[in-house]
Structure formats: structure tokens, C-alpha cells
Amino acid sequence: MISRFARLIKNISLPGIGILISILIGICYVYQPYFVRFLDNKIYDIILRRNHVSAISDMVEIIDIDERSLEEYGQWPWPRYRVALLLQKLREAGARAVGMDILFAEPDNSSPINLKKNLKRDLDVDIGFTELPPPLEDNDVLLADILKQGPFVIGFYFSFGHLKSDNKEHFLKPVPISVLSQTSANAQGATLLKAEGVISPLPLLSKSAPVTGFINTVKDRDGILRTTPVLMEHEGSFYINLGLSTLWAGLQKPSLILKINEGGVESLRFGKTVIPLDRNGRFRLHFRGKRKTFTYNSAADVLNGTVGLEQLRGKLLLVGTSAAGLEDLRTTPFDIYFPGVEAQATLIDNILTGDFIRAPDWVPGLEFIVTILAGLFVVLLISVASNKVVLPATLTLATLCWLGSEWTFANHHFFVSPLFPLINLAITFGILTFTRMYHTERDRAQIRQAFSRYVAPSLVDEIAKHPERLNLEGEEKEVTVLFSDVREFTSMSEKLSPTEVTTLLNHYLTPVTRIIRQSQGTLDKFIGDAVMAFWNAPLDVPDHPERALNAGLDILAELPELNKEFKERFNLEIAVGIGVHSGQVRVGNMGSDDLFDYTILGDNVNLTSRLESLTKFYGVDILVSENIKLVRVDDFEFQEVDTVRVKGKETPVTLYTCRRSELFDQKEQQSWLEGLALYKEGSFSEAIAIFNYLRKEWPTTALYQLYLERCRSYLDDPPERWDGIYSHLSK
Template identity: 45%
Template sequence: MSRNHKTGAETGFWARLRDVRLWLALFLPGLAVTAGMCFVHWSQPGWLAFLDYKVYDVLLRQRPKPPLSGRVAVVDIDEKTLAEVGQWPWPRYQTALLLGRLKQYGVSAVGMDMVFSEPDQTSPERIRRQLGALGVDMGFTGLPEGLRDNDKLLADNLAGGPFVLGYFFTFDRQDSAAAREGCQLPPPRLTVRRAPGAADRPLQISQAEGAVCPLPELTASGRWAGFFNSFPDHDNIVRWVPLTIGYKGAPYPSLAAATLMRAFGDKGAVLFVEQNPYGGQDMSLRLDLGEMGMRSIPLDRHGRVLLDYRGPARTFPYISAADVMQGRVPQEALAGKIVFVGTSARGLQDVRATPLDQSCPGVEAHATVAEMVLTDRFLRHPIDGWYIELLLTGLFGLWVTVQMMFTRSLWVGASALLAGAGMWWVSAWSMNAMDFHLSPLAPLMALAVNFTLLTFLKFLLEERQKRFIQSAFGHYLSPAVVDQIVAEPDKLTLTGEEKEVSVLFSDVRGFTTISEKLSPTQVVALLHEYLTPMTRLVTEHSGTLDKFIGDAVMAFWNAPLDVPGHPREAVLTALDMLRELDRLNQGFKARYGFEISIGIGLHLGSVRVGNFGSEDLFDYTIIGDNVNLCSRLEGLTKFYHQRLLVTQAMRDAAGEGFTWQEVDRVLVKGKHEPVTIHTLRDGALEGELRDELERWAHGLSRYREGCFREALEIFEALGRAPGGDLYGLYAERCRNYIANPPGPDWVCVFEHTSK
């Protein structure tokens, strides 16, 4: 009988928890808060998303940054370039010169984070036509034909080069009306492929209404283009970028994706869609990088990738565009590189905030995507992670609720701090070691809110609780016994007393195997259905429930109060338990498809009974050799194929009215004196049962006299009787002794070497 409680006037919360109103007063609010936090995580309101962003930023800053691949560079239109070349936008021949130089350096691909959507107003031919409208006829002397139109010059440089033009999509219907007119984009170069079993339903990627495109002659020459839209979060920080956007029924690649495809010869790009276990769809962008192998870029349902920034601004090599145009850059700085042309000049306003830097050139988002693909290292926050966060939110909330119900607030606070630190460590480890973003925000909020609320409620409730002993013992003893203990509190001493008691051990056979056939919920329900009536039978027969050991029950009689005739009460309890099990098995067979069997051991002997433990925490229980013997006896029920085994002492003290059958003389593990054990047979000692037991007694006598052949004949003849398993066991012993006769010191005691 396990009871944790305090001494004196200080009352223990475990004991008072038996009060139903107190239980509900803590558990239900904790359950409600936990459910509320799960709902908040499910619905993702704006304030929670904002906090989640900040937690993600902190984790990302702590994430170790791997070395760069060295294959990505940024050609920067910086302040130095504007000072040397002139203000932006340049005449297109300057851009053509920059691209021509990059081609000479042997770059593998160039992505241009800009759009050439308007004709170059500085082209000599366009100036001549504009002046002609004013009546001025201007001619050219010595100007080559190829330099008269800057747009055509740029288009000629784009042809056959590793260049990817930029454009951007628009999403407002009114603003997109003009953008749709005459907008020509290269083929999307993306193929949608669905895994077997994936539902053929529309993708949830962003759908553009229009696009601001490069000039048609540039598109016709370049043939490669990608959008450079970015969608900052609500706090204007760029954490995700789309790698594909839908337009006119087809998915189009981003500038980074298109540049990678161009760098590796367009060996294939697939937008792969597969069904996830939660009924939704997971997407990935699969790029073939030739000798580097296939890359699968994880996308969210909107077609976005989570940016794994390699550092703050200018983490990648920045090369001034002026130095490129003037040939001042070493060949090895650009040869074979994937280059993105962007700008960091303050006046051009292409600056974004990232989790690592509040002022980062927007071109670094494209460079980061390329670096992630080349190194095959991606941050993932898939739907699995979202459900894991939801599960942890519920578990943390329920865990702190249960802790508050059973433990002092101070210890709960300490354990909650440790749990919170552990959750943060798991999130950091998941991001750093597994590249998996697992947000700790909702679980930590459930932990903190539940602890704060329940600490306040527990303080109020403990002020109102005055009962101690009734709550501590009420579920284990009859009301009369509890009343007597309350009247005589001196019984609650640590020293205990020597007393003769009847001890019962019962255990479900093969419970581990049974548990494997059931769900955890069914296992709990099965144990509840079985243990409730069994423990009720103990208390109805004036017994004391000591403890549950998994599916096992330990009980004793004659303590803390004297119970007249307690050996007989113990035997009657065992019989009632077996009858109750037969009734329960009818329901178990119908609900679970199987029956359970138990073994019961009974013994009578002297033990030490009392409260054992420390000054603050102790159990009311029994200890001693006779307790261990009873436990061993219950274990022997499997060996002898009996449901009930009792010692000679219990048989002699139980009184009249029972039909006993001697089973064996044994020496159990850990004991030095043999014990005679018996079982109980159903029915009165008459008729066939009398004849069976008389023949058994005769066979047992011949066996102990060493007449094994005569005993074998008797046991084999009895093998068809109801106790056939026991008789078969003895028949096998006889055969062994016939083949290997025992020595002269044989005392007919069977020694069991295991529990």
C-alpha cells in the first residue's frame, strides 16, 4: 500500500488530490489552457506568427554557418561603379559591356536582378527619331550600324551567352492590366510531376495577374528569364522566397532557379508534388546539376523555400561592376562562377532586412538560394514539424498540469525551467544538426501559461484543504479502518511492528504479450476493468491494498488493524478473484478477442509492518522474508500450471470447508528451508474428485519413496484428469529419474533457481 504524505500539521498535496473537487479545480483549467494554446497554434494568429518569426531569427543567428562553396559571386553596381560609369540607369551599351566582360571571364551563368522593361532613351537612333519629330534631321558619321540602337546591342550580347534576364510579377488586377499587354516571357521550363497517389488538384502556389517583362527583343535573344519577387513577412524581414509562381496556368521559375538551370545546361527541372500523411500536398523543386547529382529543394505549399542565410550582408564575394568592366578582376575570381548582378548603392533602394542584417542587398537572396542548392543544405519547416509543435504544445501543457497536481510549485517551477531549456536545446539542435526548424514558441507558452495559472489556483485551493489522513488512506482501506487511524494517529510511526499477516500476490500472465496486441488506450482500459473489481474484493474482505506493480496486486490482512480469521479471509478473497476473473473474461473475449489468466500466491507469516521511508516521504507497507516467499509462490503458479498456490502455513490456518491438493515440496530462490505448497480444487471432496485426489496422493507417496516406475503409471493414468498439466509435469520428472536415478542424498525437494 503506497502512500506518500507529510507528518504533523503540514498536509501533502498527493493525499488531498483524492478530493474530486480539488482534482477538477486543477486539471480542468490546465486542460482548458492546454487546449486553448493548441487552438492558438492551429489558427496561427498574426501576433503568434510575429513572435514565432523572432524566435526563428534568434535560432538562425545561433546556427553555425558552413563554409561557402566558392561557386557563387555577386557583381555589385555599387557607389564606386556609379562614380566611374555614371548614374543608373545606364545606357544599354554599358550593360552590354558588363555582360560581355563577364562572358569573357568564363562565368557559368549570370542572373540579372533587374528588369529592362523600357526602351533605352539614350540610343542614337531613338534620339534621331525624337529630334525628327521636332523637325531636326540628324545624321551619323562614322558611327557603326551596330551602335545605333543600344537595345539591339544588348540583345546581340545576350544571344548565346549564359545570361538570365530578370522580371517581376504583379498581383493586383488593376495594376496588372497594363503589364499584361505585350508581355512575352520565355518558356517556364518547369514540369509538374505528381507522385503516385497524389491528388490531381490545383497547386496552392501564388498566382500572378500580370508581369513586368523585359523588352521583347531582349527576351527573344536571351531566352532565359526568372522573376525576382520577394515577399517579406509582416515585420518586413525576408525569410522565405518563392522559387515558383503560377502565371497563365503554368509555374514559372525564380531568377535563382532559372540561373541554376542555365548554369548546368537545363538538364531538367521538375516541380514534384506528393501526398503527405495529413491529407495535404508537399512540394519540392528538383534540379539536375549534372555531375553534382540531383537536388531536391523543399518548398512549402506556396512554392517558397526557407532561406538559410550564410551570414550578414556581403557574406558572398562582392566584385564591383566597374572593376569587371575595366578588366581589373583576376580571372580566377569569376571563372566558372554563378554570378548575380545586383546593386548595393544606397540610392537604388534595393535593400532588404534579413534575420541576420537589417540592411542587406536584395541580390543576396538569389545568391543564398544558389548556395543552398550547390551545397545541398536546406532548412526545412514542413507540415510534419508543424504537427510535432502542436503535439509538444499539448504534452507540455498536460505535463505541467499533472506536475502541479502532484508536486510542490517550487519543484514544478524548477522542472519547468529545465523542460523549457530542454525544448530550446532540442529546437536549436534540430536546426543545427538536422536542418529542421522546430519552433519552441507554442510549447514554451503552454508551459509558462499553465504554470502561472495553476500556481495561483493551487495556492487558493491549498488554503482551503484541511483533510489529510482520510484522503491518504481512503482508497486503500475500509472507512472503519480509516476512522480508527484518524482516532489513533500514533500508528503512523516509522519504526513499525512485528505482526503475523496473510499476504497475497496476484499477477496477470503474459501481460507484455497481451499489451502488444492492444493500443495504449486499450491497455489502460483493460487494466482499469481488471484491477477495479479485484481491489474492491480485497477491501470487502477486510484486506489492505499494498500496491500495484504494473498489472500485479499486493495485499495483506491483519494490519494496520487486527482482522479475526484473516487467513480464511485471504483464501476467500483469492477464490472470489478467480470467479470474478471468469466473469470478466466473457467481456474481454467479446471486446478484445482474448481472455486473461492470473496466478495467485498466498502465505501466512510474520513480517514488519509500518511506515517505512524518510521523515517526509514514506510508504505504509510490509517487509520481510515471508513477503518475498509469497512473491516467489505467485511466480511458481506458471511452473505448476495452477491458478492458486498456498503454503502449508496458510492451508493449516484457513480452516474447514476447502478442498486442498498438495502440489510439491520446494526450495524457492533465496530460501534455505523447503516449503510444502498446495492448490485449491473446486467442489466437495467426494465422487470422482475424491478418487482423483486419493490416486494423486498415492502416486505422490510412491514418487517420494523413489518408486518412479509405479508413480509414472499413476501420473500417466491421471493425465486425463482436470489437473492433467500437473500430472504430466510429475510424469516427466519420473521419466528423468528413471533415466538418471538420483543419488542417495535425494530428499524429494524440488529446487527452483529462478524467480
């Protein structure tokens, strides 16, 4: 199992692993498992607390049946006549509208008429009330009479699932809502919450109230109130919640237009205000802070006249309770004991101020894109940057994701969750960092094993210390290539025994290998008596053309000493041809998955091999390309040899031989350049005179004899179109 996992890690690249992680997290984003939504809600709570707007509208106040009211006027439920008295005082104060966040689902048993009935039923006692005005015999009738006078909104409760509806006649007041739909009629009903039943006030009360509104709030699965439904459907009619109903009544019942798109509910137009809703008709509450952020007036103070009536004029009032014993408390992002009535006040305030927390349709798409890009950023970062950069850059991006979410919330009031980008950053960073560490340790072991054959031990240590500077998978890179070959080695080998051939090669290749490795070259391979090496890979060597050229000249300088030994032991001497060229090649591990070599491939490699093979043709020890000649070093002097078209290439190549400066003869060079210029112009007769001079003065230089013979042949058989370029027809 472990070995299988190791092979999997080995075969999948870091970008591949990172992209796979991003895809899996993207799938997780689409399906939104509960634990992720739980974390997302917690992040939302933090951002809301840090960036909420605490200013509130002065139109909304709460009439609180608080602990002091219960202490002064007795336990709840109060007699309905006292509730009626409270409402009467609020009406007389000139309130715009009064919403009752209280469910009057049962008759008032403290009414004289009900008290008389209950005593007769339970104790078989008949009682009577003398001098009691008939309107005071039934507290519910008294409250109903007050409700008729308005402006009051009475609450009811929609039931779902196991909570059954009561059997009363409901007399609920659906609101007139126009529907602007971009989808089918069937889809409309499917998006809103559908109430299965109703727990309503007494029919007498609900029938008397001018407006009704449901008092349901819906907590998230973690028990925290963040959104509230403002609109529900029941038996084909639309109903709005208590807070919105109170505002609707207080603002003279403006028009309501529900907008539905293909995704569900989009918004509710309330007069000129567009209220953003989620697809199920829920409103995200922009809480202003902890409990009692709004103005609370004790019901006891209203009843005993302590609160000035002028203070309540023109206000939207909500009657509810903050008393713990009445169990109308909610948990919000700000407070674990938040009165339910204040949630209704928050809704009204948000609509009055237009201070909405929006959820545009494009936010999920943006979150998804940022999530994927965050993972790809880490993939790119780990692929190209060092460990010192990756962690700070990842933490910086994580911080930007968080600050970006806070900024959009604070300035535009919509929540773009940073959760999934942060998850992707953390998981991708963790897994890719571990994978890269695994790859690094594996590569270091491979490097030490593999490159000890190619380069000097000091360079092997440097490679192992900084493996990130390697690209074993292959890359396009400029290198300098050297080919060397022993001339006529096959014919020499026929004169020696196999043991002697092996000994000769070992004695020759040992100093060649030493010279190449000491100059920071990479020994690619031995091909019989031939040697192939290159510079500037696997590690960068800034002056690689100069080092390669020096290595070639050092090999030639080593030959006289070697030939003394070979003359004594084998009665022969060797000559070597060397080609050097710089250019772009493909460098990396080449071969099968199980057997490969670190080597180079490309047209420039082939050209270097051709240069080496042409040394024999021109009678020189070393040939280099024009790329090498461009090296501006005082230690070297270059002599142009020819401009040729080698077989298989159309582009002409200018060839040079090279000597160290102390071995260079300026007089010889000057004469040669004059003769070569005449040769290129096609003045073969004049060129012959100079080449004759050069051959006599420097008879060991075969190049001059070659040009002398070439010019004579061109005089006898002139070329049709002479451009000064010689074409080699064989390799």
C-alpha cells in the first residue's frame, strides 16, 4: 500500500496534484457539506461583528414586557384588558403602527365570564359580578374592540412537520403581492417556504386586527439566527412576517412586488425599496449589535404613564418581551440572549435605512473562481519559488482573501466568503509542500547517484544542496558542447591487442575526464574513443563558452606528454580532433522510465559533432563555431577557417580554429586573412599566390595546402554562382 502510494506521488507532478486538489475542493464547494457551512457561518459572524453598522433608525422602538413589568403587574399572561389598556395608550400616543410579537392562541381565563364558567365546571360554584359593565365581562372582546381601532398588527405562527395546526377558524390577512416571474408558475411555489399549518390567535382577535403577520424565525443548524423569512406561502396565498407587516401598515400599505428568477426568489419590492431575499424568501438580518441596541420602553412605564406620549408619536412600535422566563430569546452572532422582538425591529430598521446585506447571484461564481485560483496560485508558487518565498506568499494571499471579504462587506454590504479559498490554500500548500519535500529528498539521492558519473564531486554537492536549480524532466537551454575523437583509432586498434587498446584508452580518457570536470563541465558519454561533454547544465555556468574552449585547448596541450608514453609503450602516437559550439539544446533525462541518462539532444549537438569530424578535413586540431568566436577573452585568438554548408543544413556556418594568444603569429594571420578575402571574392589567381606563400612559410599547416588545391580546381572549373561558401556533401 505504501509503495503504491509512493509510486503515485512519484508519477504525478506537483501541478497535477495541486490541480486535482482544487478540483476536489471545487466539488466540495458545489455540494457544501454541513461542517463546511458551519465554518462558513462562523466566519460570517466574525466579519459581521467586525464590520457591522451600529447606527439605527429612530422610527423603531420596542415596548418591552420585561422583568420589572412582570414584577409590578404580575406574571404572564396578563389579563387581556391590561393588554388592551396598553394598546390603547400606544394608539393615543400616535404610534404609526404597533406590532404584537405575542401569540394570543387561547382564551383569557381571567375574564369574568370565563372565570365564572371554570368555577362552575371545576368546583360547582356559582358566582356573580355586581355593577360590572357588560363590556368588561369578556377581556378578549375588550381586546378585539381595541384591535379594530388600529393601527395594530397581531402575530400568528406557521407550523411545519410534527407541529400540527390548530382547529380554529383563522381569519388571517394575506397581503396583496404581485409576482414578477422569469420562470414557470410551478417553480414559483417551489422556492418559497410553504407552511403546512397555522397556530393563530383567537378568531375574534385575528378577525378584528387590521393586519396580521407571522412571528416565525428560522435558526441555522448551529442554533444561531442570521436570517428570517419575510414571506411564506400558505394555501395559495402570500403572508409576510410581523416586522414587515408592521412597517407595511405604518407606511400606508405600499405596493408589494415579488421578483422570481430561475434560481428562486430574488427580491421583494416594497414601495420604492427593493428588499434582497434568498431563493426561499429569507432576509439576512444586518444586526446592529447586542441586545437592547434599539430603544426599549418598559410596558410598566407605558401603563403607569412614566413614558411621555409625545416620545412615541409617529413611531413604529413592537410589543414583545425580553424576560428570560417567557423564552422569547434567540442566539445571534452578537448575543446568546437576544430578544425575538428585537430581530423584528432589526428587519424594520434595515428596510427603513436601506442597509441590506446582499447576496448577488454572481457571488457563488466569484467564490468558486477565487477558490480555484487560490489553489492554482499555490501550485504556481510551489512550482517556481523557493521555500523562503512560498510560505510568506501563501500567508499574504490568505490575508488578502480575508481582507477582501471584509472590504466587500464593509463597503458594499455583501458577503463573499473567504472560507473555500482559505481551505484550498491550506490543503494545497500542505500537501504540495509535503510532496515537494518527498520529491526533493528522492531527487537528492538520485542526483548523487547519477551525477557523480558526470561532474566533479564539488558540483555534485552543489547540485544536491540546491536541487531546485535542476530540471531533470528536460528543458530548452543554451549550452556549450564539446566533441573530441581520436583520429584513425580503428586502424590503430588493429595493431594492438584488446588489453592494450583498453589500457591506451584509459590513459587517454583519464586526463580528458579530469580536465572536463575541473572546468565544471558535464561528461555526457564515452563513445569508444570519442568524448561528448557540455557546459551550463545541470547547473548554470555563466562563462560556459570560455570554459569549454579552455578545456578543449587543455586536452590538446596534454597530448604531447601522452604521446611520449604511448610511443614508448605502444610505438604509436595519437591525434585528436575537437569541435566546440554553443547553442540551444534539449537537456534532461532521456530514455525509458527504468533506464535513462542525463544528456542533451538537438540540432546544435549534431552540428558540434560535424565540427569535430571536419577537423581532419581541414587539418586542424580544433574547430569552433562563430558563437564561440564571440567570446571576448584575451587568452584566445581565432583564425577563420571556412564558411560552409554542412550536409543536412541550409544555413551557412563559419568555422574557426583557435589557439592561445602566446602561440599566435600575427604575420601569419594577416596573410591568411588577405588570401581568404581574395578567395571569397572569387579572385582565385591572386589567392593562390598568397596561399603558396603561406604553405612555404608554415609547411606543417595543412589548411593552406587545402585552399591552394581548392583555388586551382576552381580556376580549372569555375563555379557557376560563387558566393564564397563551400558545401560539404558528406558527413
